[in-house]
Amino acid sequence: MGGFPSEFELSTDARDHLIDAFQKFVLGLILTFTLFPIFMMIATSLKSESELYRDGLHLLPSTLNVQNYVDMWARFDLVGFFLNSLIIAGTTTVICLTVGSLAAYAFSRYEFPGKGLFGLTILSTQMIPGVLILIPIFILYITVQREFGVPMINTYHGIIFIYSTFTVPFAIWMLRGYFDTIPAALEDAARIDGCTRLQALYRIVLPLAMPGIAATGMFVFIIAFNEVLFASAFANDGVTPFAIGIQKFQTSTGTHWTEMMAAATVSSVPLLLIFGLFQKQIVSGLTAGSVKQ
Amino acid sequence: MGTVELQQLRKRFGSGDDAVVAVDDLSLELEDGEFLVLVGPSGCGKSTTLRMIAGLESATDGDIRIGEESVTDFEPRDRDIAMVFQNYALYPHMTARENMAFGLKMNSSLDEATIDDRVTDVAQTLSIEPLLDDTPSELSGGQQQRVALGRAIVREPAVFLMDEPLSNLDAKLRSQMRTELQALQETLDTTTIYVTHDQTEAMTMGDRIAILNEGELQQVGTPLECYNTPANQFVAGFIGSPSMNFLDVTHDAGTLTHEAFTYELSEATTELLEDQTDYVMGIRPEDLDLTPDGAIDADAEVVEPLGDLSHVHARVGETLVTATVPAGTQLPAGESLTLSVPESRLHIFDHSSGEAVKNSDGPTQEQPLIAAE
Amino acid sequence: MSASIEQFTQSLRERMTVPSLGLDDDSRFAYWLLLPSIAMMALIHFIPMVWGFVISFMEVNDSTFIDWMSAPISPLKQYGAIFQPDTAVGAEFWSSLVETFLFAFGTTIGVYVLGLTTALLLNKSFRGKFTARTLVLIPYFAPAVATIYIWRMMFTADTGVVNELLVWLGVINSTDEVFWLIGNNALISMIVVNIWKNFPFAAIMLYAGLQSIPEQLYEAASIDGASRWATFRYVTLPQLKPVTAVIILLMIVWSFINFTIPYLLLDKNPENGEVLMLFIYNFAFQNGDYSLGAALSIILLVISMVISYGYYRATMQSSVQGGAV
Numbered sequence: 007m008g009g010f011p012s013e014f015e016l017s018t019d020a021r022d023h024l025i026d027a028f029q030k031f032v033l034g035l036i037l038t039f040t041l042f043p044i045f046m047m048i049a050t051s052l053k054s055e056s057e058l059y060r061d062g063l064h065l066l067p068s069t070l071n072v073q074n075y076v077d078m079w080a081r082f083d084l085v086g087f088f089l090n091s092l093i094i095a096g097t098t099t100v101i102c103l104t105v106g107s108l109a110a111y112a113f114s115r116y117e118f119p120g121k122g123l124f125g126l127t128i129l130s131t132q133m134i135p136g137v138l139i140l141i142p143i144f145i146l147y148i149t150v151q152r153e154f155g156v157p158m159i160n161t162y163h164g165i166i167f168i169y170s171t172f173t174v175p176f177a178i179w180m181l182r183g184y185f186d187t188i189p190a191a192l193e194d195a196a197r198i199d200g201c202t203r204l205q206a207l208y209r210i211v212l213p214l215a216m217p218g219i220a221a222t223g224m225f226v227f228i229i230a231f232n233e234v235l236f237a238s239a240f241a242n243d244g245v246t247p248f249a250i251g252i253q254k255f256q257t258s259t260g261t262h263w264t265e266m267m268a269a270a271t272v273s274s275v276p277l278l279l280i281f282g283l284f285q286k287q288i289v290s291g292l293t294a295g296s297v298k299q
Numbered sequence: 300m301g302t303v304e305l306q307q308l309r310k311r312f313g314s315g316d317d318a319v320v321a322v323d324d325l326s327l328e329l330e331d332g333e334f335l336v337l338v339g340p341s342g343c344g345k346s347t348t349l350r351m352i353a354g355l356e357s358a359t360d361g362d363i364r365i366g367e368e369s370v371t372d373f374e375p376r377d378r379d380i381a382m383v384f385q386n387y388a389l390y391p392h393m394t395a396r397e398n399m400a401f402g403l404k405m406n407s408s409l410d411e412a413t414i415d416d417r418v419t420d421v422a423q424t425l426s427i428e429p430l431l432d433d434t435p436s437e438l439s440g441g442q443q444q445r446v447a448l449g450r451a452i453v454r455e456p457a458v459f460l461m462d463e464p465l466s467n468l469d470a471k472l473r474s475q476m477r478t479e480l481q482a483l484q485e486t487l488d489t490t491t492i493y494v495t496h497d498q499t500e501a502m503t504m505g506d507r508i509a510i511l512n513e514g515e516l517q518q519v520g521t522p523l524e525c526y527n528t529p530a531n532q533f534v535a536g537f538i539g540s541p542s543m544n545f546l547d548v549t550h551d552a553g554t555l556t557h558e559a560f561t562y563e564l565s566e567a568t569t570e571l572l573e574d575q576t577d578y579v580m581g582i583r584p585e586d587l588d589l590t591p592d593g594a595i596d597a598d599a600e601v602v603e604p605l606g607d608l609s610h611v612h613a614r615v616g617e618t619l620v621t622a623t624v625p626a627g628t629q630l631p632a633g634e635s636l637t638l639s640v641p642e643s644r645l646h647i648f649d650h651s652s653g654e655a656v657k658n659s660d661g662p663t664q665e666q667p668l669i670a671a672e
Numbered sequence: 673m674s675a676s677i678e679q680f681t682q683s684l685r686e687r688m689t690v691p692s693l694g695l696d697d698d699s700r701f702a703y704w705l706l707l708p709s710i711a712m713m714a715l716i717h718f719i720p721m722v723w724g725f726v727i728s729f730m731e732v733n734d735s736t737f738i739d740w741m742s743a744p745i746s747p748l749k750q751y752g753a754i755f756q757p758d759t760a761v762g763a764e765f766w767s768s769l770v771e772t773f774l775f776a777f778g779t780t781i782g783v784y785v786l787g788l789t790t791a792l793l794l795n796k797s798f799r800g801k802f803t804a805r806t807l808v809l810i811p812y813f814a815p816a817v818a819t820i821y822i823w824r825m826m827f828t829a830d831t832g833v834v835n836e837l838l839v840w841l842g843v844i845n846s847t848d849e850v851f852w853l854i855g856n857n858a859l860i861s862m863i864v865v866n867i868w869k870n871f872p873f874a875a876i877m878l879y880a881g882l883q884s885i886p887e888q889l890y891e892a893a894s895i896d897g898a899s900r901w902a903t904f905r906y907v908t909l910p911q912l913k914p915v916t917a918v919i920i921l922l923m924i925v926w927s928f929i930n931f932t933i934p935y936l937l938l939d940k941n942p943e944n945g946e947v948l949m950l951f952i953y954n955f956a957f958q959n960g961d962y963s964l965g966a967a968l969s970i971i972l973l974v975i976s977m978v979i980s981y982g983y984y985r986a987t988m989q990s991s992v993q994g995g996a997v
Contacts, residue, residue: 034792040808063836105708112705131717133976135929137952138969141962142720165846171716174709181484191388194355200406203701232816233933249817263825270818281813285320285806292828357696
């Protein structure tokens with residue numbers, strides 16, 4: 007009596023356990039893949055250069071060596087690089103979000119002639135190879151410098167203008183999805199309550215879209231923080247950002263890996279901290295914008 | 300004051316081949332303090348009309364006048380109107396109090412204290428004072444509804460615009476709010492345009508009803524006018540529940556012929572009919588009597604007991620008709636029966652144009668309960 | 673005074689009826705909202721793009737580029753060279769193009785498969801789920817330049833941990849180290865790094881897609897007696913289709929024009945596996961032949977547009993037919 011069903015249940019139970027264990031194992035593998043480079047970064051930053059070149063597999067440093075964290079500052083102006091990156095990426099984020107949210111709002115709320123064409127045009131900018139437009143922009147900037155006396159190359163505003171434009175299409179795409187989730191009736195109500203269209207946008211829609219804006223801002227910041235090609239052409243001397251600065255650990259005599267990893271570790275901390283703090287908003291903001299059909 | 304006038308209002312969406320005319324040549328006039336219900340099936344242009352009056356949609360053609368002034372090109376905020384939305388559209392990031400005060404803050408030069416007094420006053424009228432510091436997400440649907448109403452009332456506008464404000468409430472709350480809203484409108488005496496797809500709301504709430512279909516105005520009149528003297532077959536079918544029964548007939552020398560019966564008309568009625576032969580008979584369910592020797596042969600299909608009365612669904616030829624019968628009437632399915640209708644209650648519509656040729660003699664004005672002798 | 677201004681603008685308005693273009697207020701407002709973005713993109717994207725297009729028909733190099741307008745015009749010199757196998761650029765163009773395709777498709781497949789697996793695993797409830805989700809996202813949010821250098825260090829032949837691990841596992845001998853950053857291996861390395869960098873993005877998008885699938889669909893499937901696999905095949909995958917389309921398109925295009933990974937990982941070395949972006953960079957900036965770089969870029973742009981368009985058409989078509997991903 008009941009022997010068969012209980013046996014049956016037991017076997018499915020066991021199978022479920024097996025599947026469960028297998029899934030945990032796969033997730034473990036993925037997390038190892040994800041985190042191993044980060045682990046190596048920190049481990050290497052704590053090794054001495056001679057230990058790095060020792061033969062054989064030794065993942066952990068034999069002694070904790072914090073010397074790299076001291077020396078790296080002396081070799082280059084890392085603080086300066088990092089501040090430059092914050093200024094450039096930070097300002098880019100503000101401009102991009104301002105400009106992008108206006109356009110995203112137009113796409114989200116209004117039907118206007120040429121809407122599809124505009125959308126396609128904005129999308130197509132994502133396919134332009136940077137090297138194609140680098141030289142023309144360089145010539146453009148030189149011309150502006152020469153004709154109007156406004157310095158453009160190796161200035162904050164020069165590179166910020168480029169980055170703001172580069173990130174705008176992505177911001178429009180993400181924010182549009184987020185605005186779509188906010189009922190249009192709210193702006194109708196606001197306009198009847200005495201707002202102009204623009205007031206309805208910044209008094210009602212923008213405050214409600216804050217999580218999406220924060221998530222988008224995070225992405226824009228990261229894109230601007232990590233850009234290399236244009237930075238190497240347009241942001242040298244006093245405005246060199248971290249992405250270019252860190253390459254200086256690679257010298258003609260070899261790469262100072264241990265110090266470079268120390269610098270990489272230090273530079274990762276603020277970004278990962280921001281990400282950790284706003285994780286929830288970032289994930290929900292990112293997904294609200296993108297999962298729409 | 301709060302008069303509203305729409306002159307040949309037109310709204311076209313899109314352009315070229317895929318242009319859609321949502322509202323076509325609509326003219327309407329509202330007196331100050333009047334309660335007008337704009338009713339029609341979904342997609343009939345009633346919401347678009349309301350949004351044009353609000354200034355949320357621009358009119359393609361025509362003129363909108365509020366209080367003698369043409370506001371067609373005005374921004375919504377300059378039109379002296381307030382609106383209640385279907386989903387309430389309360390600002391989620393503001394408390395009920397802030398929601399109600401927002402309009403006055405944006406649109407008037409009143410100081411904070413005065414605004415606050417007015418909000419509190421209105422909140423008292425609507426008995427939502429204890430809720431003023433809650434955010435919309437903390438309120439129930441009915442409470443949100445009241446805050447949305449309060450937000451409109453506190454503005455003291457010339458005109459209220461309401462876009463299906465009760466459609467998100469459950470049935471019981473809806474009928475309660477219906478009464479309350481009517482009483483409120485009577486007290487405030489503010490001109491109100493109320494959009495709904497629900498003919499019950501239209502019948503019970505409006506001083507007058509304007510019925511729209513496919514962007515065109517079908518009829519404007521008091522609820523009873525629309526019910527008893529519908530201008531056309533659409534109005535006749537839309538107003539009233541259950542709907543009017545329609546039977547396709549041909550006319551020949553005072554006799555209406557349906558596939559299942561014939562109906563003799565009096566001479567006076569015959570004179571109303573022209574030479575053409577195709578007409579539609581319209582009979583309200585309550586005018587259709589179950590009599591042993593009626594002119595119309597039918598087969599019973601199903602009886603729906605509602606308690607106070609019952610609806611009989613029966614087949615006349617191929618057409619399904621509904622008749623209202625006393626509660627407790629029992630009819631087995633398939634049972635043959637005959638129905639009769641007095642000619643005075645009969646509606647006749649032109650088959651091709653749908654225009655009413657003859658309407659019933661039902662009252663078109665409300666009558667005092669005890670008629671003065 | 674002010675009256676005359678009013679009159680003046682009034683008469684202007686009467687004479688210039690064109691600007692309204694028959695647009696309603698909404699459209700005009702929408703255009704105002706778009707104006708800053710469009711203006712910026714015109715300056716940084718479109719004008720330079722057209723400009724680059726023009727340059728590709730000239731002979732602009734590092735000695736003439738400031739005064740580029742006086743550079744000689746030779747309409748098909750660059751394109752001719754690219755498609756002739758006996759020129760310096762033509763000899764390697766096709767292999768570079770193939771390399772680029774492999775890079776893009778390898779990355780896209782890897783990112784999608786790994787992303788979907790991760791998303792499915794994260795979609796269960798278990799202890800530490802929030803932590804796992806946070807950790808998975810780290811590669812995407814860590815500074816890219818730093819992380820690419822980490823990988824480069826790990827891939828280094830003599831001291832890199834990848835070879836050390838392989839030796840330790842007994843896969844290779846300590847004497848024959850694999851050169852991960854040269855030749856065909858370089859392609860594999862680039863794909864691995866690109867997958868590592870981008871799969872969290874796919875994972876989180878797909879995770880959100882999974883979360884948005886209504887529970888009733890799974891209940892209905894289980895009532896219909898669908899197996900795990902059938903549920904995945906007929907409920908989950910079709911529901912993920914819109915997100916999948918976005919991810920795949922973005923991955924292909926982003927890989928095509930990815931510069932940072934090949935540039936930093938392979939140390940700008942033309943001997944290494946060259947995807948087009950690096951190939952172009954070397955011709956344009958190492959050799960200073962801007963016109964050739966521009967011509968190559970135009971070809972790359974056309975290819976990405978054709979692929980995107982084709983992909984767009986294909987996904988739209990299959991969605992009409994109701995097929996799964």
